Amino acid sequence: DAGITQSPRHKVTETGTPVTLRCHQTENHRYMYWYRQDPGHGLRLIHYSYGVKDTDKGEVSDGYSVSRSKTEDFLLTLESATSSQTSVYFCAISESDRRYEQYFGPGTRLTVT
């Protein structure tokens, strides 16, 4: 596996609570992404980053925010978790000259009760 870790790997939280997921890479890749994966859907992009402090929205960004203060870390925050945000979240990275080729982390399974 590429040097990507996600934490926590599993989390159960209550509706209305804030949640932060962390993605950490040791590859020094420029691009980082957050996806969610749900049954019946492909991977859907939440937010992505093209550099430190440079982020943009993806297809399903409502209810999520991100921050990237260092090359190696990309944080995803659910400001007030809802049951519809129960999902498996994947972080991915890619490098500048092969940015289509994404390497994924192991995922975080989040359950909002």
Added chain:
Amino acid sequence: GESVGLHLPTLSVQEGDNSIINCAYSNSASDYFIWYKQESGKGPQFIIDIRSNMDKRQGQRVTVLLNKTVKHLSLQIAATQPGDSAVYFCAENIGGSYIPTFGRGTSLIVHP
């Protein structure tokens, strides 16, 4: 994890057979395609890519074919092994964008 495979097309094969997994892509402007493999409980893993100026590319035990006329990709796995059991999905990229669009995938089950 396991729930990724629900509601997906399924291909069941016997160990040693060749497998063909298909993908229809949506945008005729897409110029770069990737196949990913996702094992249960893990993140997707890059398998092979192909550019739109090619119609075939071979890797280790895998071949990807691209038919731009009908916007169709296929992934062929030779001598399928139990370790090939996973969900396979394609991703398409449109030139100038680095945000791929992922398909829903096909679940491959290999019987020993």
